[in-house]
Amino acid sequence: MKKSAAFPAVATGPASTRRRRKEARPQELLVAALDLFVERGFKATRSEDVAARAGVSKGTLYLYYPSKEELLKAVVRENLGALINEGTDIVGGFEGDTRELLALLMHTWWERIGNTPASGIFKVILTEMGNFPDFAAFYMDEVISPGRALFTRVLQRGIDAGELRPVNLFETVHLLIFPMLMMCLHRHSLGPCHLPMRELDPHSFIDTHVDIVVNGARQPAPVAATKRTLNRKTA
Amino acid sequence: MKKSAAFPAVATGPASTRRRRKEARPQELLVAALDLFVERGFKATRSEDVAARAGVSKGTLYLYYPSKEELLKAVVRENLGALINEGTDIVGGFEGDTRELLALLMHTWWERIGNTPASGIFKVILTEMGNFPDFAAFYMDEVISPGRALFTRVLQRGIDAGELRPVNLFETVHLLIFPMLMMCLHRHSLGPCHLPMRELDPHSFIDTHVDIVVNGARQPAPVAATKRTLNRKTA
Amino acid sequence: MKKSAAFPAVATGPASTRRRRKEARPQELLVAALDLFVERGFKATRSEDVAARAGVSKGTLYLYYPSKEELLKAVVRENLGALINEGTDIVGGFEGDTRELLALLMHTWWERIGNTPASGIFKVILTEMGNFPDFAAFYMDEVISPGRALFTRVLQRGIDAGELRPVNLFETVHLLIFPMLMMCLHRHSLGPCHLPMRELDPHSFIDTHVDIVVNGARQPAPVAATKRTLNRKTA
């Protein structure tokens, strides 16, 4: 063993290389799997490729995850867990107006999630929710509900302060969230194609996004909204 | 098409069911394929299932499309083509303010596309763009560019009329489009899961969406936007 | 087509080669599977080898049997079904003494089963019963129970006729059956090894077997049986 006999077991650290690798394996496999699932899709990703990208053999993957499906579930759990928590802390003690708070939330979230590989999880979830019904409830509980709650709280705070008019909270929350999600999806669809297209700058877009939505929801409603004229089924 | 030009469609009479079915085959196969590709993903959809849903045998599918890949491409071509055209007509002769025009565009688009099976094409494109690089250019040319142009034109029209302030057109266009796309994606991911969740009403959401964005972009900018404070990499 | 056009469809028979092959496939696969399962064991037999021996590809096997397990079950059903029926007919109208009847039963059974590939089914059943609990009940109902009943009936007939003394029917039945089964098992274990060993002649062995057992059960019991002396647990 490499463990020095001169020092007692206390604080000796992670011990042998073998041991250290073993402890890191699950993480390494999850990272590799996320990348490939996002890039190629779950079905189109071969388990052997996941293993190879993690630097191990096919068999080793199965020492840690009993099937490709379970690997996917672990990837989802791993990457959805951290999505919301930070936001709650930010909102907690914030002093400032709604625009500043929303901008802070969005920029932070983008740096923590949107601009990292974890952002790919939305593509995976979107694609596989139909094939893995578990994901729906999981996603609802872990992401949608807390996410909605967080933004609802922010908007309500603005209304209570007289800053915003009493907009439809539920719809406005989604108006805030949807563009952020689309930016994540874009990063893993058109983005990697390197087309000669003009691209959004995420942070600039976030600023514009927040500005316009907050302004649009500000007191007083600038103009009476005339009703739309298209006839359609009112399902 | 094999249909003889000598006989107009009118007064053709019963036209043997056999013949009519045969001519409808490619369409029926595309419809079946879209449904299944959207629902299960491209890789996870078996060609035989597509054929079965279209009411033909496995072999027949290959009479019309030489491979599953080509079938996918046909599905994408078929469904992306119709996405934009109608919009241009609407904008052409419209008289009314920006909010009304945008609302009309969005509601129409939702009824024509979002609320039909064709909306699933966005999920397919999103998922498969990585595996089929052709799609990127195709999607760019057929959807993104014309779509951006259409909404840019509408916004520019509002600015020119003094109705809107000179917002960042590029970003605002995406702010308008992204929530619509998310509604489409939702219809084919969480939507079918029938969770006990509160759901957006599409048309109501569109109204709120258009109201807030248009109001947020209206003259004059209600408040000076203070800059965001989070320190971050300016990539 | 091979079908002669000179004769109308009526009574034309099984039609095309394709069709004829399809109808024969299940049988051909069962025969191939029995051979290989007997020879190598179930686990040690590769499905591809079964297919190859039946002259088809791996995939074709799965058109007819959804898994290797189901193939095994079909093999067992196929080969156990016919095991007993003939015996009952023989016993029905037989006139003659017990020895003659038993000899007829055994020789017939040997020719119909023991001396055919079907005899291997006993090896398979023996080996796999532990892994496929279904087989136990199936084998009990389809083979053991009717087999016991058949031989019990024959012995009872001999006792009723005063030919045999009232031996323990249950045990004597097994004394009759067991050596027959061992001959089957031998055919598929040591038999194929072609050792320079003296081999039993099945029919001669059956004669000796029946002679000795019937004589041993004949009236009157020749000698009083003294009890065995070894001390042992009487569980």
Add this chain to the structure above:
Amino acid sequence: MKKSAAFPAVATGPASTRRRRKEARPQELLVAALDLFVERGFKATRSEDVAARAGVSKGTLYLYYPSKEELLKAVVRENLGALINEGTDIVGGFEGDTRELLALLMHTWWERIGNTPASGIFKVILTEMGNFPDFAAFYMDEVISPGRALFTRVLQRGIDAGELRPVNLFETVHLLIFPMLMMCLHRHSLGPCHLPMRELDPHSFIDTHVDIVVNGARQPAPVAATKRTLNRKTA
């Protein structure tokens, strides 16, 4: 063996558990392997399960046996060796009639072999003889030949004493042996299935078995055996 010859087994005292375990390892592994090979079959038994049942790790198994095949061979050698020896001693000095001698042999053999895990070896041999041709010669030399010789000697003794008529020795020997083997096989096939079936009591069955066979072979042959009537191939 690594056991030092300098210290006799007697008075070695507690002899570290470690040491004792180490010396017992091969035996423990053979016992575990026999159990599993009998229960599940050779191919279907995982080496790791053998190791686990013996209370050691996978790697340790390979310290003692270089492959799963060699382990099987060791299991067979180990368990076939002891099958015959005791019988010879019994026959040697026995005074009494043939029935008593056979009954003693059979009951003893049942207690020593049939009623112990070693009886499972017959199932293994039967199953694997095809895959391991070595076994055939080994089994022939170690079991069949000595077994035949033993029973032949007993029958010849009875004939010489005028107790039995000059039956076909070779066939009668197998008539004696086969039911015993079937009881062993039964113990490891149908037996563990716990079906609601009537079961043979081994010792009672042995008594009936020996009684009937010895009576059937006794002087004089009670009836002239008429020949069988079924026409069949005389292969």
Add this chain to the structure above:
DNA sequence: AATGAATGAGTGTTCATTCAT
């Protein structure tokens, strides 16, 4: 044109075996 039986390359998963610790 339409069928569906047949194919075989491809992939998820297992497990005997090795070897660094």
Add this chain to the structure above:
DNA sequence: GATGAATGAACACTCATTCAT
């Protein structure tokens, strides 16, 4: 010696594609 993490060959099963009918 003992361990158990790691390997990769092997195998069950799938499915896009072909082609005889």
